Amino acid sequence: MNIHEYQAKQIFKKYGVPTPRGIIASTPAQAAINASELGGDIWVVKAQIHAGGRGLGGGVKLARSIDEVRTLASEILGMTLVTHQTGPEGKLVQKVYIEEGADIKAELYLGVVLDRAKEMPVIMASTEGGMDIETVAENTPEKIIKVAVDPAIGFQGFHGRELAFGLGLPKEEQGKFIKFAAALYKVYMENDAEMIEINPLIKTASGDFMALDGKMGFDDSALGRHPEIEDMRDISEEDxxxxxxxxxxxxxxxxxxxxxxxxxxxxxxxxxxxxxxxxxxxxxxxxxxxxxxxxxxxxxxxxxxxxxxxxxxxxxxxxxxxxxxxxxxxxxxxxxxxxxxxxxxxxxxxxxxxxxxxxxxxxxxxxxxxxxxxxxxxxxxxxxxxxxx
Amino acid sequence: MSILVNKDTKVIVQGFTGKEGSFHAEQCMAYGTKIVGGVTPNKGGQEHLGQPVFNTVKEAVETTGATVSMIFVPPAFVADAVMEAADAGIDLAVIITEGAPVRDMQAAKAYATKHNMKTIGPNCPGIITAEECKIGIMPGMIFKKGNVGLISKSGTLTYEGANQVVKEGFGISTAVGIGGDPIIGLSYKQLLPMFEADPETHCIVMIGEIGGDLEIQAAAYIKEHITKPVVAFIAGQTAPKGKRMGHAGAIISGSAGTAAEKMAALEAAGVTVVVSPAEIGKAVTKAMAK
Structure with missing residues (x-):
């Protein structure tokens, strides 16, 4: 089972994985209210569908005023968004996530999946954030750092260091990044996730790391013990x-x-x-x-x-x-x-x-x-x- | 000869008194399997299907000398059951249950490996040594004794393959249904050397499917170590990307785990790869004539 970005970010927050602040809306009026509640002078209006490539498809837009948030939300809500992952028929947008703007210094990639050969979760990180990770894997596989974590010992410092050094992070950023990755591993394990993908994970001007996007899928066989995740099911996304x-x-x-x-x-x-x-x-x-x-x-x-x-x-x-x-x-x-x-x-x-x-x-x-x-x-x-x- | 199990193998059943456990234990006994008891907590001391019931696997092993356990407990209890079997000194656990969480199987398999216990499954039809011992849910009558070893991720393709082999006038030594979950016990790479070493097996049929890379690992192993002819079929050549095809592990993620790459790897290893499962029987006949 998959969930929406805003739902994944709700789970992230519970585990201390930093995300920008945001509020979900299903009408343009609600979107405007959310924007003023968030404050600031720049917002992102993001279509919520179970597919990647939303930005290229026109489902993610930047707004510089509350009025613009309302206008963009009215354009995006109700649109049929076509991306490389939706198929030609596209997907109807029923909700938009209004998020505060972020000051992006660099874009990274961080994900957790099961490594079937090693029979343990593997954390994948890359400096090529914002790109399709499949393409990165095909063209420049050396730019993806993979660290398998044996659940018997859990996420240790050395796992974190392997990732941080692999990404070439300077000393002052390593601690924050390792903490981020450790929290994400915990999200993966405790929720019986099948995959988590943060693309991009951003580094802000102040040197913080933040999940700008969030994608999560779960092991269907384990949903029985996670009723709060089963409640996140959006049947309109399923065939x-x-x-x-x-x-x-x-x-x-x-x-x-x-x-x-x-x-x-x-x-x-x-x-x-x-x-x-x-x-x-x-x-x-x-x-x-x-x-x-x-x-x-x-x-x-x-x-x-x-x-x-x-x-x-x-x-x-x-x-x-x-x-x-x-x-x-x-x-x-x-x-x-x-x-x-x-x-x-x-x-x-x-x-x-x-x-x-x-x-x-x-x-x-x-x-x-x-x-x-x-x-x-x-x-x-x-x-x-x-x-x- | 055969691999892993034979007419003398002593088997217990975890989840013995449940509906599924009872039905299939009875079928296995009718086939000739030596089921020497079972485990259902709080039913210890009772008798079921003419065999003793124990509260724990440890007691069952101490009393009966069983070396193999057939597991039918509900999905949420599979990991516990597998680890209990490993802890009690069982040599091989055959896990039939479908729908065990992946995280549970990860932990259970790691524990089993540490205790030198082999596992088959989960979500599989089990293992059968023709006309001797059936530990699982396959229809016993189609498995006639012979010289073809069979390894398959799919239950019904195991039956399909075995049936064709028998119709061509051959038979099965041992057939193992390894299951199609993301984490499974014994796989091609561990079973191939057993068949290679078994004098009763002259030819090996391996049936795989999309998802993961076990078939690719098998191809590399075959190229180096297997001298007996191998016939293979990989299901899912027409499966769309990103869709889970019934089995939890049968999914092409991105561009990895396609039937085409597995077929190419096996062909390069000298395996006879058939494009349709309908061709398995004929390909075995050709391989046996060599």
């Missing part, structure tokens, strides 16, 4: 179909192609998409019905797949282990009653109770159900059906 599917225990991701897929198991679901592609077709979605698939979930799966008007055929590929094939077969029949399945459905059921399932489908005698013998056969038939062959 409605994916969310609906999840409520039924289905893992669904929409893609661009023409062949709907319904599969048990994430690996086989990806493998099915790959096979369709290999045979010259295009998958319309990833859908894992999970280990407890029944008639109701299968019917729901059909409903979600068929919402996509591009779907020309559906390939049901089940290798029954715990999932019994006869239950899936009944689910398919149920689905054809509940939903208007108006495209060919290619069905491959193998494993537990496969022969019973074949019998059920045969007896039902539904014209648009095509039975396949194995994965390759099923994919080939689905590709042919989608082409109208």
């Amino acid at each position: 409605a179909d994916e969310r609906e599917a999840a409520q039924y225990g289905l893992s669904y991701i929409s893609l661009d192609g023409e062949i709907g897929c319904m599969v048990n198991g994430a690996g086989l679901a990806m493998g099915t998409m790959d096979t369709i592609n290999y045979m010259g077709g295009t998958p319309a979605n990833f859908l894992d019905v999970g280990g407890s698939a029944n008639a109701q979930t299968v019917a729901k799966g059909f409903e979600i797949i068929l919402k996509n008007p591009k779907v020309k055929a559906i390939f049901v590929n089940i290798f029954g282990g715990i999932v019994r094939c006869d239950r899936i077969a009944n689910g398919i029949l149920e689905a054809t009653k509940l939903t208007d399945v108006n495209v060919p459905v290619i069905v491959r059921l193998d494993g537990t109770n496969a022969s019973e399932a074949a019998e059920i489908l045969k007896n039902a005698n539904i014209s648009n159900i095509i039975v396949a013998t194995d994965l390759g056969d099923g994919a080939a038939k689905a590709v042919a059906a989608a082409k109208g062959e």
Whole structure:
């Protein structure tokens, strides 16, 4: 789960990670009130969406008067912001964060992620703040300093020194920076974060460090013990179909192609998409019905797949282990009653109770159900059906 | 021969009396696995499925001599269960539970490693030595005995692969479902040398997926140390970037962890890489003929 910048900064503050002062607004009037409450003579109006690249997309603007804050907020609120991370459809801006202006002397980068190879969190720092860190990693990898921290010992002084010297910070700035990094590590660990990114982290004219931006993602499996983070969920940022599917225990991701897929198991679901592609077709979605698939979930799966008007055929590929094939077969029949399945459905059921399932489908005698013998056969038939062959 | 487990392996179940634990323990026993007891706190002294229940893993190990534990406890208790097993001197913990927090697994695995306990999973189908010992949730009937070792991040692709191998007239020595979480126990790099050393295994099938770099590490290892033929499939060639494909670890972050880079690394290591899982069986037949 991801959260907005203003929410990440709320968490930062709790841990003593310095951020500029700011107040969230959802109307231009509120934005103006926030600006006068913050005081000063320069403010930043920042669109709150779950995507990077907001500045380039026109979602972050500088204001030099309260009136300008109001005008800019009215322009940004309600706009569909398109950035390199939103996709061409963009994202609707519903909130703006009004922040006091900061006196920027230098821009750095600081992030924490899990290093899967080392099996511990790694802190990444760079002098190339404000740049896309992927690009920095590709072009100038030597400009990214990586320090893995073993949670058994926690963040120690030497970790901090490695980062500070790596960034070439002068002696008088090292202490403040190390304190900043230590606090950020604590934010990461105590909140079961999956990633934190501060880009840029700024150095002010007075030699202080501050998180000018803040991005956080969390381990979904750990949200149960962080109800205060679960409360930060913004469902308008999530895909409605994916969310609906999840409520039924289905893992669904929409893609661009023409062949709907319904599969048990994430690996086989990806493998099915790959096979369709290999045979010259295009998958319309990833859908894992999970280990407890029944008639109701299968019917729901059909409903979600068929919402996509591009779907020309559906390939049901089940290798029954715990999932019994006869239950899936009944689910398919149920689905054809509940939903208007108006495209060919290619069905491959193998494993537990496969022969019973074949019998059920045969007896039902539904014209648009095509039975396949194995994965390759099923994919080939689905590709042919989608082409109208 | 086989790897890690066989017909003599003594197994206990943590979360023995729960719904999942009971169902699968019974299936494993029916397959022939020597389940010698289980652990459920506060149910010690009772009998379940004809086997003794203990309050702690330590008691269970002392009384039964079990060396392997199959873990079915709820996600929030997985780390505790794994560390308890390690502390009690278990050699191998097979963690079936899905949804354990990453931070918990990090700590649990580090502790297990310190105590020389191997782990498989979490969020995996388990391990099976065909016709001898099944520790997990896979459908036992598809695993006929033979000479192909199998390592897979995905449960259903394990079944798919094993089924094709059997349909081609071969069989499985041992199959290990290693799971697709960001932090897992035994991986390709640790399992490949076991299969290399196992005289019963003549060919190895490895099934990977997008995310992380375990397959890249495996490729480097294969190039240097593996003489047996290896057939590989990497799931997720058509997966979009930045989307989590069902498994917690199956995500292309930025430009890292793509199927293409893993396939290229494996091919460069002399592995037969198939583009579709439907080709695994045929590729094994070719490899076995060599």
